Amino acid sequence: MPIVDMKKIFLFSHQQEKDTVINILRDIGVVELVDIKESNEWEEMKSLLVPEWSADAVSFYESLLGEVRYCLDFLQRHFPLQKNFVQQFAGAKINLTPAQYEDYISRKEEIKAVYQSCRKMDEKLTNLRNEETRCHNLLQSLAPWAGFSLPLEKVENTLRIQMQLFTVATDELPSLQKSLTEISPDHYLEVVSSDKELTYFLLISLSEEAGVVREALKESGATEISFPGIAGTAAQAISMLKEKLENIQHERAELLKKVEDLINYRPHLMAYYDFLEDERDKKEAINKLAGTKTSFMLEGWIPLPLLSSLEKVLSEKTETAFLLSRDPKAEEKAPVLLQNGGAADAFEVVTKLYSTPSRREIDPTPLMAPFFFVFFGLCLTDAGYGILLSLLAIIIFRKIKLAGMGKQLIKLLFLGGISSFIMGVLMGGWFGDLVKLKPLWFNPLDDPMRMLIVCFVLGFIQIFFGMGVRAYQDIKAGRILDAVFDQGLWFILLIGLISLAFPQFSAAGKWLAICGAIGLILTQGRSQKNIFRKFFSGLVSLYNITGYLSDVLSYSRLLALGLATGVIASAINTMGGLLAGSIVGVIIMIILLIGGHFFNLIIGTLGAYVHTSRLQYIEFFGKFFEGGGKAFQPFCKTTKYVDIEEREA
Amino acid sequence: MTGIVLALFGAALAVGLSGIGSAMGVGLVGQSAAGVISEDPDKFGQTLLLQALPGTQGIYGLLTGFIIMQRIGVIGGGLLPLTPEQGFSILMASLPIAIVGLLSGIYQGRAAASGIGLIAKRPEELGKAIIFAVMVETYAVLALLASIMMLFGIAV
Incomplete structure (x- = not known):
């Protein structure tokens, strides 16, 4: 079951163990907290419980956070941390051992001092900059008078x-x-x-x-x-100003040296920032509770498979915590957690970027995954690029610690590379035409019409599959008539129309199409009351045939993008071939080939990803998937700057 | 010679017009993106992705141009003797991607620039911002397809 079952939990405990319980929940990170004041039962409990209140503590941490953020920004402004291209996308965190982390966050006083000196130096630097601007302006206005020999005060x-x-x-x-x-x-x-x-x-x-x-x-x-306040000749004043500017430069350099000394504190600041955010989150969590003088109550969601482990941890580490759980009620909007095994896991990122499925639906991820895999490969259709893409994905995966969607995306690209390799072998694309290997199937450049038909067939399969899923959902929900009339009759009509294209089936196809069309005319207006309205609604519904037509035509993009990658790769090879004459030419050719193919790979992959996603979202999901679920967001430790290595269990 | 000149004119239109469209589109998105980056430099990756989207029209145009050049022998092999009719047909075949590339590039740029505004406020909605922009690109892809089909269909 790709959508994990959720349980609503109610946790009761003694006030003294509040922090312990919050810490446990935060550490295991499997519970989504619910604000108890917004829950359905609050009306009944209002007379017994008082909402917990921790806004003061939250704002205390907020103000400390502001100070640390100021220091980090200040350091970043003068000594920016460089991020490489991949880190721009994935973010860069520093790695700390738990001992280091504990050490860093314990130095409150030092961090306070760092903040004070950052403030002071920022102020000094600002003053210096203002002074510098003033001197520059004065210099500029004095420059034309440099040749004037009279002291300026004598004028x-x-x-x-x-x-x-x-x-x-x-x-x-x-x-x-x-x-x-x-x-x-x-x-x-x-x-x-x-x-x-x-x-x-x-x-x-x-x-x-x-x-x-x-x-x-x-x-x-x-x-x-006029030059008020300037004594001596303009030339003298100019040389004085220049001296002053030099002094300012010196002073600034010295200040910056002092700032540079503070850079050593950057990891401390980062760790402290994450620590403060964590503390603030915990206090904010308390805001969601309610309690009496001696006890408190917490409400939340937990994925069913994790419930027993939570119970175990609570009974081990606390004395008073007591856990109740129940299934979600129909009117409750339980959060949704997707869990797909194996390779389908990577495709979750595609679904999530569209919408989290709602609880009543099936998770479309495993249904969509095979199509995404094939279409992505068709958009590149190059075995060489496929190998490169998979290798790149492996390198990024090894080099950078990624979690959640980032990790899924890299896995998706890896799979896309494999698919592209397969398609490239089938259709003879090896860095365009750099390596001339005979295609196992056929080359779309030689027979684009055949490839176009292949794309349309794939499109038909996916659209029919989507309609089938819709019918399945309807039947499961007890709307058998909807399944038969809305999906079944369209099946008949569309299959009839397709058979018309084949001479041996055209007679049968004609009758199938007519039956389907009549059926649709008779049934599509069934929600209308008036008999004429019924008929006209049915007739108008046939217009939807254009929708199906444009859906199928939309798959022609697979051909266009596949050709585009191949032809541009060939063009790069051709340009490179023109250069190969002398040694210099060969060197330029190699640079051109590497740069050109890399560029084409990036652009091609971007195109393959967005267009394949679009086919899933518009053409496929449009048939059956509504989404609108709320993603499961557990209360857990999140860090912005540091990664703390796992503690030994 | 008229045939060759007309065909080259077609190639020039395909590369030039769709290139203009992409340049304008990418430029529009870049302006919005720079504004967002001034507030939040960490969004560079996301905004760059959106900025790249209207760039494809230029590539489709270039692709069409290359196919034309290859078909008439400007690249690889000598120039083919084209009749004026053949040249004119090639010119016509270049028009879909030239015209649609120009206009869809600009409008895709607008959609993507609005998408930049969307992710400035809600970075988690990047997927939807991309989809809005890609809806526009569909028509450039269809135009490219039409141009390519015509070019492969013209006998030279």
């Missing part, structure tokens, strides 16, 4: 004269000079520097002409520039 107005620095658009300068000559013949204008856009100049004029000069400047769009 000031006196009683008689106005002395100021300006910038003006270079195009405007001649007209400004002209108008200044007219209104103030005694002015002195010295251009300090100029580039394509702006000209930087010193202007000295008499104070009595200040008004008209200001007008002229305004007209040409000149802007006054």
Whole structure:
């Protein structure tokens, strides 16, 4: 039975053993906790029990978590942990022995100190960055004045004269000079520097002409520039600023060195983070309980096969815990755990990505697995790629510790590689046409029509199988009429239509199809009351034939994707072949072949995976599978950063 | 020579138009993905998967282009003498993947970009996000099939 039976459990115990019980549940990780306030029996129990409350403890851990997260982010920002390409997908955890873990999480004080110094250094670094930006900005505005020999503080107005620095658009300068000559013949204008856009100049004029000069400047769009707080010439100021920037660099380097010292604490921080999260989860779990002064009660789900082991552990490790269990009631939505043996296990990931099956349905995984296997291989149809893919999957499986869906996905790719190898041998694809081996069956490139028909036949088989499963479900649920009318009559009609394609069966096919069609017209409107409505609903239902047609045509993608992988592989080989002349050419050819085939393998595998999944989801699941179940999520220890090696039992 | 020119035009359309469609689609998804990564760099793998989806149209176009080039002898072997009718037929055969590749690439990009928004909030729903995008790609696959069938059917 792929869907595991669930039991509802009620656990009673003494308040003193609350933490022990929670720890046990967390360690064995087979119970999904239910918030007792949301359970069906709560109304009856409300008068006896008080909900447990631990929000304070939760928020205490949350704030500590915030501190650790801050430290980790801070370290990550300055000294990022590099992840390789596979880790990007699978995540990277550090491995710790239980002793190390215990040691790391015991150093609360040190971690507090690390947090304080992270804070301090972050602040210092921010200040340095601000200072640096200020210096850079100042440097930039001073640069055009580098050639100006007067100390900047000497540029000031006196009683008689106005002395100021300006910038003006270079195009405007001649007209400004002209108008200044007219209104103030005694002015002195010295251009300090100029580039394509702006000209930087010193202007000295008499104070009595200040008004008209200001007008002229305004007209040409000149802007006054001042450097408050800077003493000495611009060149001096620039060299001072440069020195300062260098100092800032030094200071930062020193600070970063100190930060680097903190990196040694990263594993501690990571372990502590996971520890805190674990503690918080436990406190959150307590929120779901209810109790009296001396006892408490816990409600949850457990897979039936694991119930006895829980009972055993509880009786061994606690004195007061008492366990009651019962079957789920009809109106209860028990969580769903899939358990498929052997190779079918890998295909669970495909089902789960669509939807967890609901309790009333059968798990579609084992039904879908053989189709997925064959279709995946057809989408690649290359023996060479199949071997490569399986090897890659094995390497990833060995190198990286994966659990749950990640592990299933890698297993799925391994199986896909095997399937692709088989299809490649059947249809003569070895890295495209790199190795010319005779196909055992036929090459789709030589006879695409034949391959197309093979795809359609496979499609028909899967669709009929899906309808069969639906009929089986209906019969099991006692809806025999539905099974006969909705599935059986379509079977007759479709088989009749297919037989029309073969001359020897066409007569029988014609009558089968007509019988099926009449049957459908008569039965498909059976939920309608009015006799005319009954008839028209039946007639309209025949339109669904287009649905079946498009479902079958959809399987043509198997041909298209299989051809695509093969032809692109051949194209890579052809391009490589053009290069093979000289030694350099051969080297380039080898690089091109390796890179090209690897790229094609990745793209082909992605296409094979998504399109094969789609065929299952839309064409196959659409016939019988509804999903909408709630996945079983046991209360267990989850870690984000560290993997703790198994303790000895 | 007209035949060869028309056939090459077909190859150029197949590769070019569907390439544009894929580039736009992949670009759209990349923009959304970059936004999500700025918040949560750990989603790189998932978003990359979605970004790769609208890239297939370009590959289908390239594939069609290669088949055309192989059929008329641009790659491997000398150029075949094509009649204008043959060349025109090849041009016609390139149209399904050229047109559908262009448009479906863009629309698949949109669907996948929305999928990025979906996994930003609910990373466990990656499978559904992929399916929404793949629904669009169906039509590119069908167009590719039509183009390939026509190309294999044209006698040169």
